[in-house]
Amino acid sequence: MKGRRRGADLEEALLDAAWLELTERGYAGLTMEAVATRAGTSRPVLARRWDGKADLAIAAIRRQIAKHPLEVPDRGDLRTELLELLEHASNRVRGIAAVFTLFFSEYFHETSSTPQSLRTALLAGNPQPLAAILERGVKRGEIAPEKLVPPVSTLLSDLFRHHAIMTFAPPPPELRVAWVDSIFLPLVRAD
Amino acid sequence: MKGRRRGADLEEALLDAAWLELTERGYAGLTMEAVATRAGTSRPVLARRWDGKADLAIAAIRRQIAKHPLEVPDRGDLRTELLELLEHASNRVRGIAAVFTLFFSEYFHETSSTPQSLRTALLAGNPQPLAAILERGVKRGEIAPEKLVPPVSTLLSDLFRHHAIMTFAPPPPELRVAWVDSIFLPLVRAD
DNA sequence: TCAATAAGATGCAAGAATGTATCTTGACGA
DNA sequence: TCGTCAAGATACATTCTTGCATCTTATTGA
Structure with a gap:
């Protein structure tokens, strides 16, 4: 015993x-x-x-959240780091979906807050992996800072979260590559 | 009586x-x-x-869904039609959020289906307003068809849905414009 | 070693929601 | 006009979960 x-x-x-x-x-x-x-x-x-x-x-x-922080070290290349982040996040999809079962419960009809605000509260004080990666991208000159406006800067995480919510399944690698190569990078690339 | x-x-x-x-x-x-x-x-x-x-x-x-179909007539201009669609959809946010309270209930743990599949089932047989708009955009030459790959063609509705889910509130007009002008159109524009 | 504290077991009442059965009454059609 | 069927009211048993109270027992620290 x-x-x-x-x-x-x-x-x-x-x-x-x-x-x-x-x-x-x-x-x-x-x-x-x-x-x-x-x-x-x-x-x-x-x-x-x-x-x-x-x-x-x-x-x-x-x-x-505290137990399994999601961090991506400096790889010297924006695209590599983004894909690595998405890959790691893909292992968390079940957890994300579970969290949303709370977000969409009666809890919100009682507190009249939003998933957004609870998410912010839960993540407060924790590292923001995507923000760190983008910052490095700007420093390296891979990203044009003026193109990193609000709806663009959160685009990848929003797409990922949306996919997790809708399918309860991790995005396949091809989709992750498409998000990065066909959507995100063309929008922010410094040229 | x-x-x-x-x-x-x-x-x-x-x-x-x-x-x-x-x-x-x-x-x-x-x-x-x-x-x-x-x-x-x-x-x-x-x-x-x-x-x-x-x-x-x-x-x-x-x-x-059957009672209030969401349709946008041909306005002769892709951007105008997209913004009109987003505006109309904005009036439905409360309903969309309500639907997701079902999507994230125990219902899915019993049927082991996904929000995606139920959404598809619910919309089957109904008009697809965004698809219709994009089709017209291709016909007019405003959209390069080869750029309309899967993650891009659903991008606007995905972003809209994600916003509705996270905030329970309609996206403000500036945000809708940013989605169209800063994200979607640059990705598909024929140039 | 021993007392204080919290873990763990158990039982019971309360509350909420559902399914179902029964009965009365109103509306429609032959 | 009248018979049939479904609407509407009511009641009861069931199920599930919770909150609370009580009691025993193990662990910790002085």
Whole structure:
């Protein structure tokens, strides 16, 4: 027997269990009961820490973000880095879809916030991989800064997110290449 | 008194009530009880027609699509037509957001389909306004057909949908113009 | 070693929503 | 006009989840 877990140990185990439930069942199918069972404990333990489903789910998402930061080192080439970012992000699609099951739950009808604002809140304080890559691209002279206007600068992540939302599946490599070569780079390339 | 409704009359009233509930409460907050009350009737009347929440919600969405088709006539100019389409679509954002509350409900964990496939199924048989506009653009020589590859041809509707999903609000006119002038047209323009 | 604290088990009542059965009443068609 | 069928009202059992209270037990730190 591994004994009884306490404090941070237990909390992490609970959040991981919640994350798994969230990805497998979605927010609508998430129950305190199932999380407790999965973590090998019981509901009162959860109730002592979080206020309800929403609170628990948000905490679980926060932990995932902190646990698996998405970073792309300097590769010396904008295109390479963009494709690498998209490839890494593709492994997260199931998680992204799960997060949106929260975004589109009754939670928003109660708080009257938007997925956008919750996303911003969740990502606050975390590194912004795409922004870092674009910045390097500008420094290298690969990107014309004046072409990097708001709807363009978020274009790739928006397209990726949209694809994840609509298909629940990672974008195939050809599609990722098309986003970069046929859409994004032609729009920002310094020429 | 307006008397007792029957058949198609009643069915339409029920579907309209369901649509209103869906837009106001979201799919998670949709109850047969509330729909029945709103339509001035009782649950058994609903139960005789639809199998459950999902069935009812899909029928209600179908009716809305059929009731308010989105069409843009030939204006002789690609840019004008695109902006007109985006403007009209902007009035539908609340409805689109409501539809996604269904897309991200437990419904998909049960049917294991995707928002994409349900969207396709819902739109089947209905006019595709963007496709029609692009076709005219090609005919007029405003668009280079070889540039209209898959991720580009759906770019505008994807961006619009993504914005609707993330903000629950219509895109401001400047943003719509930026999508068209700074992103889409430069990518497809025949030059 | 021992007391304090929190983990973990269990039970119960409450609330929400659904499915279904039954019954009355109104509307339409032969 | 009258019979049929569906609309509409009502009630009941069921299911699912939660919140709360209680009790036991393991772990930690003084």
